[in-house]
Amino acid sequence: xxxxxxxxxxxxxxxxxxxxxxxxxxxxxxxxxxxxxxxxxxxxxxxxxxxxxxxxxxxxxxxxxxxxxxxxxxxxxxxxxxxxxxxxxxxxxxxxxxxxxxxxxxxxxxxxxxxxxxxxxxxxxxxxxxxxxxxxxxxxxxxxxxxxxxxxxxxxxxxxxxxxxxxxxxxxxxxxxxxxxxxxxxxxxxxxxxxxxxxxxxxxxxxxxxxxxxxxxxxxxxxxxxxxxxxxxxxxxxxxxxxxxxxxxxxxxxxxxxxxxxxxxxxxxxxxxxxxxxxxxxxxxxxxxxxxxxxxxxxxxxxxxxxxxxxxxxxxxxxxxxxxxxxxxxxxxxxxxxxxxxxxxxxxxxxxxxxxxxxxxxxxxxxxxxxxxxxxxxxxxxxxxxxxxxxxxx
Numbered sequence: 001x002x003x004x005x006x007x008x009x010x011x012x013x014x015x016x017x018x019x020x021x022x023x024x025x026x027x028x029x030x031x032x033x034x035x036x037x038x039x040x041x042x043x044x045x046x047x048x049x050x051x052x053x054x055x056x057x058x059x060x061x062x063x064x065x066x067x068x069x070x071x072x073x074x075x076x077x078x079x080x081x082x083x084x085x086x087x088x089x090x091x092x093x094x095x096x097x098x099x100x101x102x103x104x105x106x107x108x109x110x111x112x113x114x115x116x117x118x119x120x121x122x123x124x125x126x127x128x129x130x131x132x133x134x135x136x137x138x139x140x141x142x143x144x145x146x147x148x149x150x151x152x153x154x155x156x157x158x159x160x161x162x163x164x165x166x167x168x169x170x171x172x173x174x175x176x177x178x179x180x181x182x183x184x185x186x187x188x189x190x191x192x193x194x195x196x197x198x199x200x201x202x203x204x205x206x207x208x209x210x211x212x213x214x215x216x217x218x219x220x221x222x223x224x225x226x227x228x229x230x231x232x233x234x235x236x237x238x239x240x241x242x243x244x245x246x247x248x249x250x251x252x253x254x255x256x257x258x259x260x261x262x263x264x265x266x267x268x269x270x271x272x273x274x275x276x277x278x279x280x281x282x283x284x285x286x287x288x289x290x291x292x293x294x295x296x297x298x299x300x301x302x303x304x305x306x307x308x309x310x311x312x313x314x315x316x317x318x319x320x321x322x323x324x325x326x327x328x329x330x331x332x333x334x335x336x337x338x339x340x341x342x343x344x345x346x347x348x349x350x351x352x353x354x355x356x357x358x359x360x361x362x363x364x365x366x367x368x369x370x371x372x373x374x375x376x377x378x379x380x381x382x383x384x385x386x387x388x389x390x391x392x393x394x
Contacts, residue, residue, distance in 0.1 A: 055263030065263030201379025254329030290373035
C-alpha cells in the first residue's frame with residue numbers, strides 16, 4: 001500500500017485514481033463532489049471526506065465563490081455564519097454548533113474513515129482564532145454525541161507565503177492549531193501552503209523551500225502524536241515525506257499539483273495548457289509545437305544509450321497524442337506514481353538520500369540540455385526544478 005493520498009476533485013480525477021492510484025492508503029474527496037461520483041466509490045477505498053469549509057475564504061475576501069460550491073454550501077443550517085468578518089470575530093456558539101453538526105451529519109452518511117474538522121484558512125492576525133476554536137469544539141461534541149468511530153483531520157491551510165516564511169509568523173499559528181487539535185481531538189493534521197506552485201523555478205524558491213522544511217520541523221515539535229499530511233505539491237510533499245516530516249504526501253492526479261481553495265472557479269478552458277511529465281528531469285512542461293522542437297534538440301544532445309534518451313524519444317514519438325488534456329493528465333499521473341514508488345521501495349531511513357540522488361541525476365541531465373521553451377517562464381532551465389528540490393532533501 002502506498003503512503004500517498006490522492007486528492008480527487010471530480011469525475012476525471014476519480015477515473016485517474018481508479019486507473020493508477022488504487023493502492024493508496026486513503027483517498028480524499030470533497031463532500032461537494034460525492035453526488036457526482038456517487039456509487040462509483042469502491043467499497044474497499046478508505047475515504048477521507050472534506051466539506052470544503054475553507055471555501056468561505058472567498059466571501060471573507062469579498063470575492064464570489066464558484067456557483068456550484070455556493071449552491072452546495074447553502075444546504076447546511078446556518079450556512080451564512082462564516083460569510084462576514086463580524087460573525088467570524090464574534091461567533092455565536094449555538095449557530096456554530098448547528099452549522100458544524102449539519103455538515104458532519106452529512107459526512108457521516110458516507111461512512112468515511114476520516115473527516116476534516118471545519119476550519120477557516122490561516123490569515124494574518126488572530127481574528128479567526130476564536131471561531132476556529134469554536135468550530136473545533138463543536139466537532140468534538142458532535143463526534144461524542146453521534147458516536148463517530150473514525151478520525152478527525154485538522155486542516156492548516158496557509159494562504160500567503162509570508163505566513164510560512166519566518167518563524168515569528170508561523171509559531172503563533174502553530175500554537176493556535178495545537179489548541180484546535182486538542183479541542184477537536186484530531187489525530188491527523190493536514191498542512192498545505194495554497195500559494196505554493198513549486199514547479200515554477202522561481203529564484204526565491206530555495207529560501208522558501210528551506211523555510212517550509214523548518215516550519216515542518218517546528219510542527220513536529222508541537223504535534224508529537226498526530227500524523228501529518230503535507231501537500232499537494234509537485235515535489236516538496238515528497239521531500240517532507242522522505243525526510244520523515246510527514247506520514248502522507250497529498251498528491252494531485254495529473255494536473256495542478258497545487259492546492260486550490262474550495263469554491264475556486266475552474267480556470268478558463270482557453271487558458272489551461274496541457275502539460276506532460278518529463279520523467280528523467282522530474283518536472284513538467286507545456287506540450288505543444290515548441291516542446292516538440294525542444295525534444296528534437298535535446299535528443300541530439302544525448303547519448304542514445306542513455307535511459308533518459310529513450311524516455312525522451314518515446315515522448316517525441318507520442319507527442320501528437322499527448323497534446324490533449326486527457327492524454328497529458330494520464331501520462332503525468334502515471335509518471336508521478338512511478339516516481340513515488342521508486343522512492344517508497346527503499347527503507348524509510350534511506351528515502352531522503354534516495355530522493356536526493358534521484359533529483360541529482362535529473363539535475364545533472366538537465367544541465368546537458370538546451371533551455372526549455374519560453375512558456376516555462378522562470379523555469380526554462382531544464383535542471384532548475386530538480387535542483388531546487390534536491391537542495392532540501394538532506
